[in-house]
Structure formats: C-alpha cells, structure tokens
Amino acid sequence: MIKLVVTDLDGTFLNNKSQYDVELFKKVYAEMQQKGVTFVACTGKQCERVEKLFDEHGKGVWILGDSAARIKKDGQVVKEFSIDRDLALQAIDQIQDFDNNMTLIVCASDAAYVHSSISEDMYKVVKGSYERVLKTDSFANIDSRFIKITVFDTEGRSTALRAHVENTLGGQIYIVDSEARWLDITALHTHKGETVKKLQEMLGVTFEETMSFGDGENDVELMAIAKYSFAVSNACENTKKAANFITKSNEENGVLLTIQKILDLQ
Known part of the structure; x- marks a missing residue:
C-alpha cells in the first residue's frame, strides 16, 4: 500500500507553463488525504514559492x-541542511572565476540573494522559482546560514562549470547540473534522495510504501x-533508466493521473 508520494515540480508535476491542473489536484x-497518503513536493524551488504555488490547496503538503535542503510543512520550517560558510564562499569564488556574468542565486x-547588478530580465527568471529575493553588493555580507547556491547560465555550460568547481571542492560539497542552464550546490550528501530518506524515517514510511516522480538529472x-x-x-535518459516505470509527460498530467490510478487500486 502506498503511503508516501514524492514528486519533483518543474518538468514533472508542472507543465511547461509552470502550472498544474488545480481541479484535478484538488x-x-x-x-x-482520505486514504492517509502523504504528498510531498520535492524541488529546487524555494519553499515559500511552492507555498504560493499551492496556495490554499496545499494544507498538509510537505515541501x-x-x-531538498529545507523541509517545510504548513508554513513551519521542520529542518534545514546548511553549507559550511567557508565552503559556500569558496564555491561562489570558483563560479565567478569561471564566468563573472552568470546569474548567481545564493x-x-x-x-534568496542575488547581486545588486542583476538585470531586470534575469531578476524575472529568479522570481519564477524564488518568492523571497533580496539584492546584495557582496554575497560575503550575507549574515544568515547558507542553504544552497544556484547558477543560471544562458549559455548552457553547467557541465563545464561543475567540472571547474569540482576541481577545487570535489568531495566537500554536493553539485548537480540538473540541466544545461542550471547548476545547484548544497552541503555534501544533501540531495533529494537523502532528504526523502530522512522524511521516510520521520514518518515511519518504507521504500515499498513510497511512490516518486521525476524528470531531470537531479531526480535520479x-x-x-x-x-x-x-x-x-x-524525462532525461538517466532518470528514465533509473526509474522502474515510465508515465505520461508533464503536459499530460502524468503525475496526477498515475496517482489517481494507483489510489483506485488500494
């Protein structure tokens, strides 16, 4: 019996316009909820952006x-996995050394912090995934704990950037190039798989009782x-190879229709 459903958002649960079928979701x-199944949104998006996305329909949803560096439910932060400050600043230096014109989201x-010099167009891109965004003249001036570093590169060089950062910090942080234009850095061993395992332990749910959905490299x-x-x-080929099943696309409500079918069987 399924007790836990975990889904990525962009490219998986959300369609190509970053929307979902609200009526079907409800x-x-x-x-x-009637059958005691927990729903989890597991994403690169900021928790507060996800809260806004689900709005009043998201009561009880785990984010x-x-x-996956933060766990939140019903407006309350349950757990955070921060990056060592020195390592985070070193990573930022490496990214800027590679190309100082990339869009950095700390x-x-x-x-979420962006550099004060960010263009209006790039700021709109950032706001698509981050609800609370502040500008700073220097990332070193951030006083609060570092959770994640994200890079958006219009030239699609995330694989090359990953190799550049790993040359110095490999084995000390977790780096994933989820797609050609996006790269994420979190604390070592902090990624979707490990955070879901922690949630499974918290909820007393097993591997056999869990269903998951994904599309990108960071969903493997x-x-x-x-x-x-x-x-x-x-989905990308690596995620398809890692999955036990293939379902309909994000444009065809694949996630919700699959959940619905499985629920009908239990």
Missing part, C-alpha cells in the same frame, strides 16, 4: 525545497528511494 489530493535561511536519486518510481515521458 480531487486527487482529497482522495490521498522539500531549495533542492539561498540562505531568510531569503529520487528514483532510488521508492519501489514505485516513475519518470515522466519527457
């Missing part, structure tokens, strides 16, 4: 946000924590 989520416990670990792991049909 119907499926009501059935999940593993900021690339996520801290109080907000998400496929390993659930017996019923699904890649949407638009």
Whole structure:
C-alpha cells in the first residue's frame, strides 16, 4: 500500500507553463488525504514559492525545497541542511572565476540573494522559482546560514562549470547540473534522495510504501528511494533508466493521473 508520494515540480508535476491542473489536484489530493497518503513536493524551488504555488490547496503538503535542503510543512520550517560558510564562499569564488556574468542565486535561511547588478530580465527568471529575493553588493555580507547556491547560465555550460568547481571542492560539497542552464550546490550528501530518506524515517514510511516522480538529472536519486518510481515521458535518459516505470509527460498530467490510478487500486 502506498503511503508516501514524492514528486519533483518543474518538468514533472508542472507543465511547461509552470502550472498544474488545480481541479484535478484538488480531487486527487482529497482522495490521498482520505486514504492517509502523504504528498510531498520535492524541488529546487524555494519553499515559500511552492507555498504560493499551492496556495490554499496545499494544507498538509510537505515541501522539500531549495533542492531538498529545507523541509517545510504548513508554513513551519521542520529542518534545514546548511553549507559550511567557508565552503559556500569558496564555491561562489570558483563560479565567478569561471564566468563573472552568470546569474548567481545564493539561498540562505531568510531569503534568496542575488547581486545588486542583476538585470531586470534575469531578476524575472529568479522570481519564477524564488518568492523571497533580496539584492546584495557582496554575497560575503550575507549574515544568515547558507542553504544552497544556484547558477543560471544562458549559455548552457553547467557541465563545464561543475567540472571547474569540482576541481577545487570535489568531495566537500554536493553539485548537480540538473540541466544545461542550471547548476545547484548544497552541503555534501544533501540531495533529494537523502532528504526523502530522512522524511521516510520521520514518518515511519518504507521504500515499498513510497511512490516518486521525476524528470531531470537531479531526480535520479529520487528514483532510488521508492519501489514505485516513475519518470515522466519527457524525462532525461538517466532518470528514465533509473526509474522502474515510465508515465505520461508533464503536459499530460502524468503525475496526477498515475496517482489517481494507483489510489483506485488500494
């Protein structure tokens, strides 16, 4: 019997316009609650952005946000996994050494920070995934705990950037290039798979009782924590290979329709 459903958002639960079928979600989520199934949004988005996304429909939803570096439920932070400050600043230096014109988003416990020189167009891109955004003249001036570092590169060089940072900090931090334009850095061993395992322990849910959905490179670990792991049909090849099943695409409500079918069987 399924007790836990974990899904990535962008490219998986959300369609290509970053939207979801609200009416279908309300119907499926009501059935999940009736049957005692916990729903988890596991994403690179800031927790507060996810709260706004689900709005009044998200009561009881667990959010593993900021690339699973924060756990939040019903407005309360349950747990955070911060990066050592010195390592975070070293990583920022390495990124800026690679190309100082990339868009850096430094996520801290109080907000996501961008450089004050950010263009209006890039600021709009950031606001698509981050609700609380502050500008700073120097990331070294951030007083709160570092949670995650994200890079958006319009030239799609995330793989090369990852190699550059790993040359200095490999084995000390966790780095994933989720797609060509996006790269995320979190504390070592902090990623979607490990954070879901911690949540499974908190909730007393097993691997056999878990269902997961994903599409990107950063969802490969998400496929390993659930017996019923699904890649949407638009997923990258590595995630498809890691998944036990393939379902419909993010444009076809693949996640919600699959959950609905499984719930009908239990």
